[in-house]
Amino acid sequence: MPDWPLWVWVIIVVVLLAVIAGIVVAASRKQQSANLERAEELRTRAHESDRIVAARQERADELAARAESVRNEAIGESQRAESLRMQAAEAEERAARAAEQAELRDDEALHSREALEAAAQERDQQLEKADQLDPRVHTGRHGQSTEEQVEDQPVDEVRPIDPDDERDPDPEPLPDDDRDVDLDDERDLVVDDDPTPDDVPRDEHGRRLDPYGNPVPDGRWPDKE
Structure with a gap:
């Protein structure tokens, strides 16, 4: 280790500390800048997420509105279906009543x-019994009554047959009357001496009345002028 003076070592230490401080400050600033950039990026993504969330919320609201509309339509359809079901039940009930009425009418x-x-059969029996009791109805050789035989005959051959009828169905021509009536002999007939005609007017007591409406005593009658 060199034998430097103290103040040199002090300077070296100060320089080293300054360098270390500069490195620390630079690193710190760089970290802050990175953090700021990261924060801005996160904020940008957050704003984009907000827009996405808003769009999704709008879509969700629209879908909810559609669902509510569909739900209301479903409720309406259900109510209409219930009404139609009730109408169908009423129609089936009316059809059942109509079928019962039809069966009753068929029975009637x-x-x-x-x-x-039965009435027609009874009438035929009564007519047959009446034909049996009626002496005017005679049965022919072939089992037909005289009336049926008359109906089977031609029109020009049909003649009424009635045993109780005194008139001859086929009268013979009467003989010529040889008596000659002379019209002049009518004057010689006997004339009633009573001058009063039968159509003489009478009052309420049966007395004869003259042409003037006066009662005439019995035995007297005004002479005709």
């Missing part, structure tokens, strides 16, 4: 048809 129609057939 069937009973009415059966009653009509």
